[in-house]
Amino acid sequence: NGSFRVLKHGNHIPNDREVRKSRFRIWFPCFNTRKPPFDNVLSRYAVNMAIDKEAIADVFGFSRTAARTLVPPLDGYNPPESLVIDVEGKSYDVLKHDPHGARALLAKAGYAGGRDANGHRIQFDLLGPGLADVRLRCEILQQQLRSALNIQANIATQEFQAFLERIFSGNYRGMTEYLDWGLYLDPNWFLSQFVTGASVNATGWSDPNYDDMLSKANSALDKQVRMQRLSECERYLLSAMP
Numbered sequence: 303n304g305s306f307r308v309l310k311h312g313n314h315i316p317n318d319r320e321v322r323k324s325r326f327r328i329w330f331p332c333f334n335t336r337k338p339p340f341d342n343v344l345s346r347y348a349v350n351m352a353i354d355k356e357a358i359a360d361v362f363g364f365s366r367t368a369a370r371t372l373v374p375p376l377d378g379y380n381p382p383e384s385l386v387i388d389v390e391g392k393s394y395d396v397l398k399h400d401p402h403g404a405r406a407l408l409a410k411a412g413y414a415g416g417r418d419a420n421g422h423r424i425q426f427d428l429l430g431p432g433l434a435d436v437r438l439r440c441e442i443l444q445q446q447l448r449s450a451l452n453i454q455a456n457i458a459t460q461e462f463q464a465f466l467e468r469i470f471s472g473n474y475r476g477m478t479e480y481l482d483w484g485l486y487l488d489p490n491w492f493l494s495q496f497v498t499g500a501s502v503n504a505t506g507w508s509d510p511n512y513d514d515m516l517s518k519a520n521s522a523l524d525k526q527v528r529m530q531r532l533s534e535c536e537r538y539l540l541s542a543m544p
Contacts, residue, residue, distance in 0.1 A: 326374050326484040328492070331428075331443065335544050336506040337475045339424050339453075344389070344411035346543040347396040349477070351404035352450035358442055362435070370397045373489040373536055379529050382537040397540065401450040408451055416452030426476025428455035429469060431462040436479055469504040478504055489532045490520060496539055507544035 333340035333349075340346050355368035371381040385397045389410055394403045408416065416424050428444060430436040437459060444455045455477065460468065469478045484491035493516055494500065498508035515538060519531030 326376065326487055326491075327482065328369055328372065328374050329439070329479075329481045330369070330372065331477045332469070332480050332504045333477055333544060334472060334474055334504075334506055335542075336472060339411070339413060339418075339426065340476065342411045343543055344407045345413065347387070347394070348404040348408035348411065348451060349447065350543060351394070351396060351398060351400045351407070352447055353443065354399055354446055356399070357446070358439065361438070361442060371536060371540060373492050373532075374484070376487060376489065378525065379489055380533055382533065382540060385537065385540050387541070396543065404450060408453075413453075424453040425456060426453075427474045428457050428477050428479070429465060429474055430457070430459050430479035431465045432459040433462075440479060470502065472504075472506050480504060489529070489536065490516070493532060493535050493539065496544060503544075505544035507542060509538075509542065512538055512542075 331349075331353075333346050335341055335346070340349075355370070359366040359368040370383075373379065373381055382397070384395045386393050386395050388394075389407065392406070394400070394407060396407075408414070412419065413424055418424060428440050430440050437457070440455075440457045440459075444457055447453050447455050459465075468474055469480075482492065482495075495502050496505070496507065497503075497513050497516060498510065512535065515531070515535045519528055519535055522528035522531055
C-alpha cells in the first residue's frame, strides 16, 4: 500500500541488496489509453506535466522521492533525463512539471480550458484500492488536475481484489492508481509490464515495436549494452505515456 516497510527482523540487519530492493518501487498512475480523453497521447502528456510530483512526495515524507521516469533508481542504469517533443513548431519536455505547457497540449488534444467540443468539462474516473494513503494521493492528484487543467477526476475506491479485476479488464474510463515493488533488481521488471499481452497491463496500450525493442535489449549479453537498450525502451514507453 506504499507504506514504508521496516526491514529489520529480530537481530537481522539488512544487507545492501535488501535495502536497495526495498527502494526499488514506484507509484504511478495509469491511463486507459483506449477510451477518451486519454486515447490521445497529448492528453496523457498534459496530465503528466500537470502533476507536481515533488509536492506529492513531500506529503508522504522520508522514504519518497519524486520520479520523472518509470524505472526506480538502480546502479548501472541511466533512465531518460528528458523527453522533448515538437507539436506544431513548439517544443515541450513532457517529463517536466510544466502546467503552462500542459494546458497548451491539452488544448491541442481538443480540450481547451479542460472542456470538450461541446463545452462540457472533462470528467473521468480516478480509481484506487480502498486504503487511507491511496485516498490521500488521489485527493492530491484530483486537486492538482483541477487547478492546473480544469479537469475533474472523480475518485472511486474499491476492495483490493475488485480493484485489480476492474483495472486489468480495462473496465474504467480515465486513470488508475498503481504501485509496484520490483521482485528482482532489474529494469525489465517494470518495462515488461507493458508488452503486448501482459496480464498486469492496466492501460490497454501495446506496440509491437516496443515488444521487439525489449526482446532485443534483453538478448544483449553485455550488461552495459543491455542497460543502454533498456533505457531506450523506457524512452519509447514514456513517449507513449501509458
